[in-house]
Amino acid sequence: MSDKKETSPALKRSWFQELKGEFSKITWPGKKQLAKEVTVVLVSAILLGCLIVVVDYLLNLGLQYLW
16 A cells, blocks of 8 residues: 555665765865865955945945935
């Protein structure tokens, strides 16, 4: 009555072997490249935050002027 699909141990083993094979294809960045990328992300986040603060401040001033 149940439509439960059973997986055999062979299928699970194959899937894990393929997963392990895919993980071996990953090229991880070195420390210098990782540091550069983290720096770019942090600087971008800070600049975007500053831009949002400036736009918010200008909109606040504009709305105060209207009211």
